[in-house]
Amino acid sequence: MRDVTIVYEGLDRVDGSARFGFGSTKSLSSVSGPIEVRPTLENPAQATLDIQIRPLAAIAGTDSKALATTLKSIFSPSLFLSHHPRTLVQIVGQALCGTDSGSGLGSVGRGWNASLTASLVNATTAAFVNAGSVPMKGVVCAVSVGRLQSEDGRATLILDPEEAELPWLAGSGCFAFLFSAVLPASPLSSADVPPCSLLWTNYTTAAPFDVSELSRARELAEKGARQAWQKMKESVAWLENSSAPPIKAEVKTEDEEPAGGMDVDVDDEKVEI
Numbered sequence: 001m002r003d004v005t006i007v008y009e010g011l012d013r014v015d016g017s018a019r020f021g022f023g024s025t026k027s028l029s030s031v032s033g034p035i036e037v038r039p040t041l042e043n044p045a046q047a048t049l050d051i052q053i054r055p056l057a058a059i060a061g062t063d064s065k066a067l068a069t070t071l072k073s074i075f076s077p078s079l080f081l082s083h084h085p086r087t088l089v090q091i092v093g094q095a096l097c098g099t100d101s102g103s104g105l106g107s108v109g110r111g112w113n114a115s116l117t118a119s120l121v122n123a124t125t126a127a128f129v130n131a132g133s134v135p136m137k138g139v140v141c142a143v144s145v146g147r148l149q150s151e152d153g154r155a156t157l158i159l160d161p162e163e164a165e166l167p168w169l170a171g172s173g174c175f176a177f178l179f180s181a182v183l184p185a186s187p188l189s190s191a192d193v194p195p196c197s198l199l200w201t202n203y204t205t206a207a208p209f210d211v212s213e214l215s216r217a218r219e220l221a222e223k224g225a226r227q228a229w230q231k232m233k234e235s236v237a238w239l240e241n242s243s244a245p246p247i248k249a250e251v252k253t254e255d256e257e258p259a260g261g262m263d264v265d266v267d268d269e270k271v272e273i
Contacts, residue, residue, distance in 0.1 A: 011030055020122040025116055026097055083135050149170040170207060175218060175225065177196040
């Protein structure tokens with residue numbers, strides 16, 4: 001798998017934002033909410049989840065709207081939307097690369113490839129973690145798996161295919177997993193990573209494939225998703241350590257001379273800020 005980069009952008013007027021990348025395949029996502037919702041979108045039972053996907057260039061086409069619907073089906077089971085009824089949770093995703101295959105270029109491109117879709121899913125998860133305003137059932141991590149067809153007809157599965165490998169792929173797909181401590185343990189579970197379950201995949205190939213190949217692709221994707229989860233955990237630790245320290249107030253008695261600043265009288269003492 002390519003190098004994973006996670007950056008918490010700190011965008012203005014949103015509750016959380018993050019940039020996630022597999023190598024040069026990068027996406028940016030922001031989360032706002034719970035916020036006020038328009039009466040036409042109000043749901044008395046739970047918060048309304050609104051997702052907008054923006055390509056790198058041109059305008060959002062049918063591929064971006066289809067991807068927004070996919071993300072809604074991925075993140076709806078991972079959020080406690082019923083905790084904030086009659087509100088809105090808004091996600092805005094942005095492609096930060098125009099790949100050689102045309103993915104992420106909107107109406108002038110060829111849709112969103114599996115790697116770019118996985119980076120957008122992970123960027124959205126990191127934005128939710130950065131916001132901390134929407135309760136989550138678990139952490140969603142996604143990776144892509146490609147299928148290379150050899151000359152003898154055998155299929156070789158590769159994790160997170162690079163841009164140069166996309167034209168040679170006979171199939172590919174994105175796998176999204178939900179990591180949560182309340183899920184039952186799987187054969188690949190470890191003490192460092194919580195159990196996970198498959199939420200969604202769009203794995204397709206040009207030639208027919210059997211159940212065993214799909215199972216091998218799922219196992220390979222789960223190993224990659226665990227690596228992405230580890231990177232996200234490390235980024236959260238860095239985010240906590242980089243937070244600004246709280247402002248401290250120094251208390252001085254009357255017989256001490258203030259060094260300067262604003263003085264406030266409180267019960268025969270001076271508080272210097």
